[in-house]
Amino acid sequence: MAVTKALSVREEVVKERLGLTSNYAAAYAVKSVDVDVIAAYPITPQTTIIEKLAEFVANGEIDAEYIPVESEHSALSAVIGAAAAGARVFTATSAQGLEFMHEVLYITSGLRLPVVMAVPGRALSAPISIHGDYQDIMSARDAGWVVMIASSAQEVYDSIIMAYRIAEDNRVLLPVMVSYDGFLMSHTTEPVEIYHEEYVRKFTPRNLNRPRLDPRKPITVGVIASPDWYYEIKYQVVNALKESKGVIKEVHDEFNKTFGTNYDIVERFMLDDADYVLITYGGASTGNAKEAAIRARERGLRAGVLRIRLFRPFPTDEVVNAIKDARAVAVIDRALSPGNTYEGPVFNDVVSALYSRGVNKPVISVVHGISQRTMLVDDFYNLYKMLDEYSRTGEYPRKTIFMGLRG
Secondary structure, X not given: OHXXXXXXXXXXXXXXXXXXXXXXXHHHHHHHHOOOEEEEOOOOXXXXXXXXXXXXXHOOOOOOEEEEOOOHHHHHHHHHHHHHOOOOEEEEOOHHXXXXXXXXXXXXXXXXXXXXXXXXXXXXXXXXXXXXXXXXXXXXXXXXXXXXXXXXXXHHHHHHHHHHHHHHOOOOOOOEEEEEEOOOOOOOOEEEEEEOHHHHHHHOXXXXXXXXXXXXXXOOOOOOOOHHHHHHHHHHHHHHHHHHHHHHXXXXXXXXXXXXXXXXXXXXXXXXXXXXXXXXXXXXHHHHHHHHHXXXXXXXXXXXXXXXXXXXXXXXXXXXXXXXXXXXXXXXXXXXXXXXXXXXXXXXHHHHHHHHOOOOOXXXXXXXXXXXXXXXXHHHHHHHHHHHHHHHHOOOOOOOEEOOOOO
């Protein structure tokens, strides 16, 4: 019954079905929500997003101010100014571009500005790599942004639409980053259902009541804060990000009803009776993990996959509830936290989440797919076999497992 209703809803809201890369899906989402200002600087693998948006603006398909700037630092700075004046804004970047923005990431959240940015993840230099992983995203995880990580082009399109509702909600007023696999998604074509713009714009009404620069009602923005106030202002960002999870869930629920989708802040795959769980994020690793879980099930191992879709704020309760009955868990990171006790950054989030809820669970840290090193379904299947062996012996590795290294 629910499936029939969802199909009926999608028949009404879907305008056309196109073959799009995740980058083009991002551009179509920005077009759908009717932005006012786009600031852009090219960097691989993000460039085709802003190229497509430039085409939309030049053709009159988007009535927006398109600002070609001299750097990524300037791109985010430009949309900060526009957002502070009340405009709906968008920008995009990757890798070194996100690092060049790093200073301004904190300014954006500190000023409580609803900026939306797409970031196809890419490995950081040095050595120079144009290939995909999530090291750039992890370097921005403490900047006070809401961060969503998509696993398909359709989800990129849908997530950017939802991002505007989340960012502009007066209970949030924080920037939102939508990330996904560089190249493996940003340059790979998939079928994407594009919605009629009237439905998208009804779902994303402009918040005309948020604070903004207006000479008729002067306010001060970006002042020097004394020690008496800096701490309190920063805590407001911390608290807003923590409390945003409730708003994010509300937005997901309304989006699902409006567009006939089934999004949640985590994605569960064959978890109801799973003994062994792989925790993933993004597209390629999740897809391979699901294939491996099916193979493991066929061979008698009760395997499951948990995908983290909302990365910041971290979905602590949802992760703990999904894995608390499993015998053993592995977290697959496509990023590094060098010098940490365990080098998998999301692994550390998962262990912290379990500890905070008093759950004692064997969890191993796995790093794979750095700079788009090939991740095979066999690798993920072997992880399930390793978890089964560890569970039988009770001896778990006390260091990160680096999969796919040569030699």
